[in-house]
Amino acid sequence: YEEMIHWGEKAALQGYAQAQYNVGRCYEQGKGKEKDFEKAMHWYMLAAQQGRPDAAYKLGQFYEHGLGVEEDIEKAEEWYKKAAEEDTGDDAEIGNTNIDINFDKCPDRKNAGFR
Numbered sequence: 001y002e003e004m005i006h007w008g009e010k011a012a013l014q015g016y017a018q019a020q021y022n023v024g025r026c027y028e029q030g031k032g033k034e035k036d037f038e039k040a041m042h043w044y045m046l047a048a049q050q051g052r053p054d055a056a057y058k059l060g061q062f063y064e065h066g067l068g069v070e071e072d073i074e075k076a077e078e079w080y081k082k083a084a085e086e087d088t089g090d091d092a093e094i095g096n097t098n099i100d101i102n103f104d105k106c107p108d109r110k111n112a113g114f115r
Contacts, residue, residue: 001032037068
C-alpha cells in the first residue's frame with residue numbers, strides 16, 4: 001500500500017478526483033495509512049466538490065454516523081441527495097444503482113433506510 005499511497009497522494013494533490021477519493025478510502029479504512037476519519041473526510045470533500053457521487057455518498061455516511069465530524073442528519077441528507085443527483089449508475093461504491101431517496105416521505109431517519 002505504501003507505494004500506491006505515495007503516488008495516489010501525489011495525484012490527489014494535483015486535483016485528480018479519483019485519486020482524492022482513493023486516498024480518502026485509505027484513511028477511512030486504515031490501509032497504508034493510520035485510520036483517520038477527519039483526513040478521510042477532507043479527501044472525500046475534495047472529490048465530492050468535483051462531482052464524484054461516491055465521495056458525496058461517503059460524506060453522507062460520515063455526517064450520519066459522526067465519523068470525523070459532529071453527527072448532523074441534515075447535512076447527511078444533503079450529501080445523500082447530492083450523491084443521488086450526480087449518480088450515473090457507474091459508481092461501484094454506490095452499488096451500480098441509482099440512489100432514490102425521498103426524505104419528504106421519510107422524515108424520521110429510522111424509517112428512511114439508515115442503519
